[in-house]
Amino acid sequence: MLVVLSILSFLILSVFAEEVPDYFNPYAPIFTDKQVYTWTDKISITVVAPSWNANKYGIDSIGTQDGHLIKIYTAEHSLEPYKLTETEPNSGIFTGEIILTGFLHDVDDDRNSDTNPRTVGTGPTNGFLEVKRDGGITVSFEFADGVVLTHSVMISWNIGQIIFDKSIFVIGDTSKIQVIDLDMNLNPEAIDRIEVEVSSDSDMAGILVNAIETEDDSGLFEAVISFTQTSVSSGNRLFAVPNDSIYATYKDNTLPSPYSIQDDLDIQIVSKLESEVPPLQRISIDDVFFANSLGIPIEPIIDEQIQVVGMIRNNQNYDQPFAYITQIKDPEGKVVSLSWILGELTSKQSLALSQSWIPTEFGNYTVETFIWNSLKEQTSLSPQYIMSYFIQ
Ligand SMILES: [Ca+2]
Ligand SMILES: [Ca+2]
Ligand SMILES: [Ca+2]
Ligand SMILES: [Ca+2]
Numbered sequence: 001m002l003v004v005l006s007i008l009s010f011l012i013l014s015v016f017a018e019e020v021p022d023y024f025n026p027y028a029p030i031f032t033d034k035q036v037y038t039w040t041d042k043i044s045i046t047v048v049a050p051s052w053n054a055n056k057y058g059i060d061s062i063g064t065q066d067g068h069l070i071k072i073y074t075a076e077h078s079l080e081p082y083k084l085t086e087t088e089p090n091s092g093i094f095t096g097e098i099i100l101t102g103f104l105h106d107v108d109d110d111r112n113s114d115t116n117p118r119t120v121g122t123g124p125t126n127g128f129l130e131v132k133r134d135g136g137i138t139v140s141f142e143f144a145d146g147v148v149l150t151h152s153v154m155i156s157w158n159i160g161q162i163i164f165d166k167s168i169f170v171i172g173d174t175s176k177i178q179v180i181d182l183d184m185n186l187n188p189e190a191i192d193r194i195e196v197e198v199s200s201d202s203d204m205a206g207i208l209v210n211a212i213e214t215e216d217d218s219g220l221f222e223a224v225i226s227f228t229q230t231s232v233s234s235g236n237r238l239f240a241v242p243n244d245s246i247y248a249t250y251k252d253n254t255l256p257s258p259y260s261i262q263d264d265l266d267i268q269i270v271s272k273l274e275s276e277v278p279p280l281q282r283i284s285i286d287d288v289f290f291a292n293s294l295g296i297p298i299e300p301i302i303d304e305q306i307q308v309v310g311m312i313r314n315n316q317n318y319d320q321p322f323a324y325i326t327q328i329k330d331p332e333g334k335v336v337s338l339s340w341i342l343g344e345l346t347s348k349q350s351l352a353l354s355q356s357w358i359p360t361e362f363g364n365y366t367v368e369t370f371i372w373n374s375l376k377e378q379t380s381l382s383p384q385y386i387m388s389y390f391i392q
Pocket of ligand 1: 053054056058059060089
């Protein structure tokens with residue numbers, strides 16, 4: 001009988017040893033999926049506590065037992081007790097999550113707060129916790145009597161970023177705009193949206209487009225716009241012509257310290273819209289000839305003023321500014337005349353441009369004509385046109 005009792009008490013002790021924590025080896029590290037969170041993030045919490053795996057064949061939980069509570073708290077608000085549950089019957093790993101609910105703040109300038117701050121929930125996944133812009137959150141677990149393990153994370157806002165998918169767009173392209181601002185992932189369990197202003201040099205008022213979060217919890221927002229040269233801006237379609245700069249602006253109302261909570265910042269990116277016609281094919285020089293003051297072709301004579309007439313044509317369906325340059329070289333190759341005309345061709349327009357010149361010597365002259373987009377940028381819009389002429 002004594003032997004039986006001894007065996008029984010040994011069994012009880014053995015079972016007992018498996019069911020209670022190891023007070024002398026308090027190994028129960030607390031992990032979170034990030035170290036810094038934004039105000040409306042979701043936090044995943046993991047506690048590795050093999051000694052709390054009381055039942056190897058069932059899901060255990062921690063955090064709510066008397067004297068061994070888990071608390072998740074800021075300086076002002078606290079969730080306690082908060083239950084975490086075992087990932088598998090015999091894992092000894094306990095997890096849960098909470099969603100941060102920020103504080104009352106208007107993020108889109110409509111004078112209404114866009115958050116719903118609240119502190120409620122008992123775990124393992126239904127917790128909500130109010131937080132301020134800066135500061136921290138601590139998770140604590142009284143692993144054993146008098147042994148409290150803690151893990152702290154930071155809260156911060158972020159400066160948004162804005163990106164165009166291309167630095168230059170050509171007519172016919174669509175443009176993808178991406179905004180990254182984790183602070184605008186206001187609900188980590190639903191798709192959020194933000195507004196982006198898009199404008200061009202030709203339509204400075206521009207359009208206001210919705211950028212949609214790519215996933216419930218991404219904080220990455222995307223909008224696609226197109227360009228029109230024939231109608232006014234509307235919806236996601238922006239009026240813009242070649243050579244316009246294209247601007248996209250996101251107003252970030254959630255800025256980190258040292259900005260104040262009420263500060264805002266325009267985050268802008270600039271791209272350019274170009275013609276789909278390659279630069280050298282945008283304008284054609286159809287002909288260059290000498291003419292009298294009435295525009296009638298003539299043979300040039302020494303010491304008489306003539307017109308050097310160039311016929312040019314816009315090959316595009318929209319206006320094209322140009323600098324038209326004529327350079328005349330004498331038989332020695334010296335430049336004896338250099339002149340230019342600045343103007344703009346409308347869609348498909350043909351134009352005769354004339355510049356006067358008085359030849360002063362006999363010989364073989366060369367007339368060179370070329371067209372740039374402007375005297376400043378000097379992008380050639382046409383191949384050079386060269387004409388030789390012998391003046392008698
Ligand atoms: Ca278990
Ligand atoms: Ca608002
Ligand atoms: Ca979201
Ligand atoms: Ca922000």
